Amino acid sequence: MEQVIETPPAENVAVKTDDPRYLSAYLLEKLGVTRLNRHNLLLRCRSCGEVWSPTLNADASLPAGYWRCPNGCNG
Numbered sequence: 001m002e003q004v005i006e007t008p009p010a011e012n013v014a015v016k017t018d019d020p021r022y023l024s025a026y027l028l029e030k031l032g033v034t035r036l037n038r039h040n041l042l043l044r045c046r047s048c049g050e051v052w053s054p055t056l057n058a059d060a061s062l063p064a065g066y067w068r069c070p071n072g073c074n075g
């Protein structure tokens with residue numbers, strides 16, 4: 001089994017909830033995705049273990065379907 005390093009929420013640091021990098025861990029769990037790193041957007045599929053980093057749109061918003069596994073496990 002791989003070890004997943006989970007970063008606890010850091011409510012007291014300057015986190016803007018409209019920052020696209022600030023993803024809802026709860027939502028991602030529902031999607032079968034684990035966020036590996038809260039600063040760089042690095043996601044891992046919990047089905048196949050694929051790791052990917054969505055590319056933000058030009059306006060720094062998250063692209064549609066950013067949470068989809070490249071292998072299509074959850075999309």
Ligand SMILES: [Zn+2]
Nearest residue numbers: 045048069073
């Ligand atoms: Zn997958």
